[in-house]
Amino acid sequence: MNRKKKTPKESLVSMTELVLPNDTNTLNNLMGGRLMHWMDIVSAIAGQKHCNSIVVTASVDNISFRNPIQLGNVVTLKARITRAFNSSVEIRIDVEAEDIPAGKKVASHSAYFTFVAVDKEGNPIEVPEIEPETEEEKAMYEGALRRRQLRLILSGRMNPTEAHELKSIFNIYQD
Numbered sequence: 001m002n003r004k005k006k007t008p009k010e011s012l013v014s015m016t017e018l019v020l021p022n023d024t025n026t027l028n029n030l031m032g033g034r035l036m037h038w039m040d041i042v043s044a045i046a047g048q049k050h051c052n053s054i055v056v057t058a059s060v061d062n063i064s065f066r067n068p069i070q071l072g073n074v075v076t077l078k079a080r081i082t083r084a085f086n087s088s089v090e091i092r093i094d095v096e097a098e099d100i101p102a103g104k105k106v107a108s109h110s111a112y113f114t115f116v117a118v119d120k121e122g123n124p125i126e127v128p129e130i131e132p133e134t135e136e137e138k139a140m141y142e143g144a145l146r147r148r149q150l151r152l153i154l155s156g157r158m159n160p161t162e163a164h165e166l167k168s169i170f171n172i173y174q175d
Helices: 032-051 135-154 164-170
Strands: 013-018 054-060 074-084 088-099 104-118
Touching: 013 032, 032 054, 032 074, 032 088, 032 104, 074 104, 074 135, 088 135, 104 135
Parallel strands: none
Antiparallel strands: 013 074, 054 104, 074 088, 088 104
8 A cells, every 4th residue: 555645844743831830840840740741742743643543652762851941931842753654653852941031942852752543443554654855854764763673672572683773783793
């Protein structure tokens, strides 16, 4: 079956949240769990837009908490599809925090989430292909296969000897 192609900009989602007291820890910083919740929502919306179907979270890559997000900051989360596989999509989420009164913005977090498209019974379905346009989109597209293989190895669903894209990391092949 020939799958329709879509570009990353067709499913780009931007979501904005204000950090309120109920969102913070005892240091008045945004709780990590609240941020992960927002990241899951924004990436699920991007996944649904790309797949035109229900999507469910399959995996979350490492989320690095580089810069704390403080009470009163405005948080902007942007999600975009980096690559589509058979029934799954990889989505990159970038998070920016802004202190509007101080006129200061900081890139605070980023991560890759993987979602699987499913039908109403929860069975995986085929997703549209992605056609990257910019150099940045092409680089993320190329890296997605390596990230996918690493996820599959770490979850025990792929043998490292089958991960051809990761040959240099595992040094398991002989030329």
